[in-house]
Amino acid sequence: MTFVLVVDDDPAIVRTLGINLRARGYDVETAGDGRSALQVVDERLPDAVILDLGLPDLDGLSVLQRLREQHSVPVVILSARHETDDKVEALDSGADDFVTKPFEMEELMARVRAAVRRTASGEPPLVVTGAGVRLDVTERRAEVGGEVVRLTPTEWHLVEVLARRAGHLVSQRELLHEVWGPGYGRESHYLRVYLAQLRRKLEPDPANPVLFLTDPGQGYRLVAQRSAG
Incomplete structure (x- = not known):
């Protein structure tokens, strides 16, 4: 502990x-x-x-x-x-x-x-890229097409959890536990609201996401590549 x-x-x-x-x-x-x-x-x-x-x-x-x-x-x-x-x-x-x-x-x-x-x-900085988006999770810096985009602390927390498992499914329950605490596990509407916000800020076409994907009834995955920073 x-x-x-x-x-x-x-x-x-x-x-x-x-x-x-x-x-x-x-x-x-x-x-x-x-x-x-x-x-x-x-x-x-x-x-x-x-x-x-x-x-x-x-x-x-x-x-x-x-x-x-x-x-x-x-x-x-x-x-x-x-x-x-x-x-x-x-x-x-x-x-x-x-x-x-x-x-x-x-x-x-x-x-x-x-x-x-x-x-x-001693891990290196966590940076992921995809679809013209660069997310430096370690430094809390998001860029879309080279322009800085502001994310809230909760949005960054979601990005961090997804980025550490980039390309892999992260369950709704795991996301809720990590971001809101162990007392949460069924509040899937929280995730829908915040993922919609992230898509509006970061996706080229929020209605047809290519970065933050939903596995219906299961969870979410971030489709991006780890970079050297």
Whole structure:
């Protein structure tokens, strides 16, 4: 079971993250300040850390720097700081990703999963192409005919699950579990709505899709090729 340490001094955010992570099968520990976080790491090294920068004792960057002195554990910064300089400093200090508050829960979950996967396997970026569409799942960048198209966090999550099994059928139940959580399995209308949105944004002819195909009553498949990035 993947162990995630959540470090934030906002009890509401800590509680929300704990609920959502546990619902997705993660083992979760929380810390409200930097020193407590470092103590947790000393006792049990997490598989990933979600770290706020504005902590009441040690600054989040100091926590990050101390972590990097000994560990390569993936760290996703979750902060209300929006300035580019703050993001650059955090990434240069060794953070794997940076998410600003307020945030979309599904996007944060996807960033955590991606950071854990990259660290665990050293896997290359996930990029798929087809029908004039380029989907860089790792960097969350979609292009149609060279033009950038914006996808929502939930749309990206669907694309990610399908892209990892490009060319193969992914069942409705698996998609619902992966994107919305283990409590979902029968809400096939969610998939119809979001796949229709993806087709409108990405397909050359949404009424006659060639990328996002439906296997009636079974699931969906993304017909695209993995590329080198």
